Amino acid sequence: MTFAMIEFLGLYLLAASMHSHRGVLLGGWRSIATPRATVILGWSLLALSFALAVAGHRPTDIVTWFGLLPLACGAILLGLSFAPHLIRAFVVAGLAGGLAAMVLH
Amino acid sequence: MAARAVDRRGWRYRGNVAARVLAATVGAYGVASCLAMAVARLGAGGRIDAVIAGTLCAYLAVPAVAIWAFLARGPWRAWGGVIVLAVLFGGLAWMIGPPAR
Amino acid sequence: MSAIREGMRQVMAWLHGWTGLVLGWVLFVMCLAGTMSVFKPEISRWMRPEATASAGRVEAIAAATNWLASNARGSTGWYLTAPDDRANNVEATYDHGGEYVARALDPVSGAPVARETLGGEFFYRLHFELQLPYPWGRWLASIAALAMLTALVTGIIAHRRIFRDFFTFRPRKGQRSWLDGHNALGVLALPFHLMITFSGLVTLASLNMPWGIVANYGNDLAAAFHDLTPGAVDRPAAGRPATLAPIAPMLREAERRFGGAPFSRVSLANPGDAASVVTVYRSDAAQIGATMAEVSFDGPSGRVIGAWSEARPAVGTYAVIYGLHMGRFANGVLRWLYFLGGAMLTLAVASGMILWVVKRRERAPLSLANRIVERFNVGIIAGVPIGVAAYLCANRLLRVGLIDRAQQEVTIALDAAGIALLAALAVPPRLGWPLLLGVLALLCFAAPVVGGGLSYLSQALGRGDAVLPVADALLIGVALAASVGVRTVTRRRSDTRRTVRARAIA
Numbered sequence: 001m002t003f004a005m006i007e008f009l010g011l012y013l014l015a016a017s018m019h020s021h022r023g024v025l026l027g028g029w030r031s032i033a034t035p036r037a038t039v040i041l042g043w044s045l046l047a048l049s050f051a052l053a054v055a056g057h058r059p060t061d062i063v064t065w066f067g068l069l070p071l072a073c074g075a076i077l078l079g080l081s082f083a084p085h086l087i088r089a090f091v092v093a094g095l096a097g098g099l100a101a102m103v104l105h
Numbered sequence: 106m107a108a109r110a111v112d113r114r115g116w117r118y119r120g121n122v123a124a125r126v127l128a129a130t131v132g133a134y135g136v137a138s139c140l141a142m143a144v145a146r147l148g149a150g151g152r153i154d155a156v157i158a159g160t161l162c163a164y165l166a167v168p169a170v171a172i173w174a175f176l177a178r179g180p181w182r183a184w185g186g187v188i189v190l191a192v193l194f195g196g197l198a199w200m201i202g203p204p205a206r
Numbered sequence: 207m208s209a210i211r212e213g214m215r216q217v218m219a220w221l222h223g224w225t226g227l228v229l230g231w232v233l234f235v236m237c238l239a240g241t242m243s244v245f246k247p248e249i250s251r252w253m254r255p256e257a258t259a260s261a262g263r264v265e266a267i268a269a270a271t272n273w274l275a276s277n278a279r280g281s282t283g284w285y286l287t288a289p290d291d292r293a294n295n296v297e298a299t300y301d302h303g304g305e306y307v308a309r310a311l312d313p314v315s316g317a318p319v320a321r322e323t324l325g326g327e328f329f330y331r332l333h334f335e336l337q338l339p340y341p342w343g344r345w346l347a348s349i350a351a352l353a354m355l356t357a358l359v360t361g362i363i364a365h366r367r368i369f370r371d372f373f374t375f376r377p378r379k380g381q382r383s384w385l386d387g388h389n390a391l392g393v394l395a396l397p398f399h400l401m402i403t404f405s406g407l408v409t410l411a412s413l414n415m416p417w418g419i420v421a422n423y424g425n426d427l428a429a430a431f432h433d434l435t436p437g438a439v440d441r442p443a444a445g446r447p448a449t450l451a452p453i454a455p456m457l458r459e460a461e462r463r464f465g466g467a468p469f470s471r472v473s474l475a476n477p478g479d480a481a482s483v484v485t486v487y488r489s490d491a492a493q494i495g496a497t498m499a500e501v502s503f504d505g506p507s508g509r510v511i512g513a514w515s516e517a518r519p520a521v522g523t524y525a526v527i528y529g530l531h532m533g534r535f536a537n538g539v540l541r542w543l544y545f546l547g548g549a550m551l552t553l554a555v556a557s558g559m560i561l562w563v564v565k566r567r568e569r570a571p572l573s574l575a576n577r578i579v580e581r582f583n584v585g586i587i588a589g590v591p592i593g594v595a596a597y598l599c600a601n602r603l604l605r606v607g608l609i610d611r612a613q614q615e616v617t618i619a620l621d622a623a624g625i626a627l628l629a630a631l632a633v634p635p636r637l638g639w640p641l642l643l644g645v646l647a648l649l650c651f652a653a654p655v656v657g658g659g660l661s662y663l664s665q666a667l668g669r670g671d672a673v674l675p676v677a678d679a680l681l682i683g684v685a686l687a688a689s690v691g692v693r694t695v696t697r698r699r700s701d702t703r704r705t706v707r708a709r710a711i712a
Contacts, residue, residue, distance in 0.1 A: 015373045059494060060540060063530070067543030070395035070550055073372065077390055081375040121208060129356075138417040145418035153433035154520035156418035161527075163415050164407050168356040172363070175221050179208035204422055 003052035010045030124180035132187035133170035137163040139194035146201040218364035225357040239333035241548030247293035250325030255662035257319040263288040266313035270296040273316030284474040322611040348414035391554035398547035405531035437500035437514030444481035451508035460486035460501040467492040490534040495525035585630030588642035593623025595649035602657025650685035654678035
């Protein structure tokens with residue numbers, strides 16, 4: 001669960017580092033989040049999530065990591081194309097929900 | 106004829122494509138099979154372990170040879186590459202001979 | 207100038223397009239059937255809604271072998287798959303009078319379940335045999351998989367801005383949108399597509415790349431298979447009859463040797479013979495690798511005559527690759543991710559075929575060949591799902607006691623798809639698309655409901671069984687998507703006509 005959320009966040013930041021998507025995905029954070037910082041943070045989070053999956057106690061976690069790529073990227077892609085005004089809210093809600101689920105479990 | 110245009114009509118073009126298609130299909134499979142045999146006979150470890158290594162390599166060879174068949178400068182070169190590789194791998198397998206046991 | 211096109215990326219794009227086109231329809235069927243096979247046991251449960259009895263693995267196999275001992279005498283082999291958390295019946299394939307039959311056996315009585323159907327097994331077989339006799343179907347599947355591998359690699363090389371385009375999708379822009387969609391479906395799940403294609407080839411290796419075995423073993427195929435699974439003993443029949451020892455102790459001994467991991471497959475060679483062999487395989491669901499351990503028993507005495515637990519790196523790698531393709535280890539979210547990957551690959555193939563036509567139509571009026579391609583696209587992309595939906599409806603509608611019922615369901619599926627394809631070839635695509643998509647929507651709305659579907663659904667809900675409700679919901683979802691498709695295709699046609707008329711008036 002942890003590595004899934006970090007993986008999603010990393011991919012989100014990689015998308016946000018792209019010039020055409022910066023405005024939509026970062027919103028008010030645009031001023032402090034330079035493209036370079038966003039890219040570095042994005043790749044770092046992605047690498048961290050992969051390391052967590054590899055080190056995880058279940059050998060299938062690596063397979064899950066690869067399987068989540070299309071899901072996360074697809075969600076970002078569809079959000080950008082069809083609901084750009086909602087995408088930031090969804091991401092925040094999703095992360096909050098994920099954290100809550102982890103804490104409560 | 107324009108200097109760098111590709112003439113898509115005509116039998117010269119069709120022959121070019123046909124020769125390359127054969128190299129990319131039959132030729133690629135032939136190279137892959139020879140590679141499987143060479144790696145299987147070269148392999149250290151048990152007989153079946155080497156067979157597995159060879160078979161896995163063979164599948165990687167098919168798209169590689171297919172791409173070569175179409176990137177090579179001409180259909181003769183495409184087939185030349187295919188034949189050289191097939192003879193190289195096949196010859197290697199034949200020279201090493203079947204494993205003991 | 208001997209190059210096919212100017213520039214490397216153009217050559218790659220050209221090769222990608224042609225490789226995809228030549229076997230695209232075959233690949234579409236393979237990908238669709240494969241994606242459905244992810245839920246093979248669940249589909250089988252949907253198709254046997256009354257068969258809800260359950261029993262433990264050992265008891266179920268014992269019941270099955272008891273029934274088979276009385277009803278499949280003189281058989282050369284019984285191949286059984288034990289029930290688990292996803293399937294409650296014993297899946298049995300056995301030699302009955304010289305011909306192999308497949309039946310689901312009740313886990314309590316051992317007798318075949320009343321509703322004779324192939325269930326999800328139909329999609330599994332369709333996926334790698336394409337309804338063709340052995341070995342032609344598997345050969346075609348292998349060639350198609352090699353084409354897919356080449357298409358993937360050439361597609362990657364041809365895609366200039368692969369990272370830039372990662373999150374790009376521009377809807378409602380004609381060819382541009384189809385290209386964006388095709389790229390997204392291909393690139394976003396690229397690790398899955400490469401893995402599933404490569405591993406798929408590996409599963410058919412003994413047929414399509416046997417040369418390594420030939421090089422090292424010559425004609426001695428039996429030696430090669432023995433080296434691969436040393437715990438499985440293969441010996442000829444003795445010709446003298448003998449009764450099989452009780453199977454339950456053998457199964458328990460096997461599980462003890464598996465370190466407590468469950469077994470799943472049991473094969474009984476020459477069961478009524480004095481030289482019969484019972485081989486028990488460790489479950490593929492217990493780890494990623496498939497066929498990681500097996501134990502063989504002498505049939506009449508129950509004595510262990512072979513046992514193996516895979517630890518060799520090369521064979522273990524083969525087992526993991528095989529297991530990754532089968533995906534039996536995947537449960538919960540991961541199983542749905544496999545389904546997502548398969549669905550994306552299926553849609554990537556379909557969108558590629560459509561893109562071929564759309565791209566050429568925007569340049570110039572279609573040639574005859576491309577008009578035929580366009581009609582085949584309709585027939586395959588909409589027609590094959592019609593066959594699938596017809597199969598499900600036939601399952602509900604055919605009388606339970608019918609002779610050869612399972613084969614009849616398959617015939618209905620193939621006939622429906624065939625008729626849909628013929629219809630698509632006969633009418634122009636602007637009629638073909640809404641017609642076929644409309645029929646698909648109707649069949650998918652019907653499947654959960656006809657033949658007592660609603661009562662099966664309420665019974666399942668009462669038991670707390672999620673399979674029927676989720677499957678029915680998916681069917682409704684597909685029906686709705688197909689309905690939206692009908693509207694989109696007809697609306698775009700009338701928009702274009704309105705624009706043309708407006709331009710003519712102005």
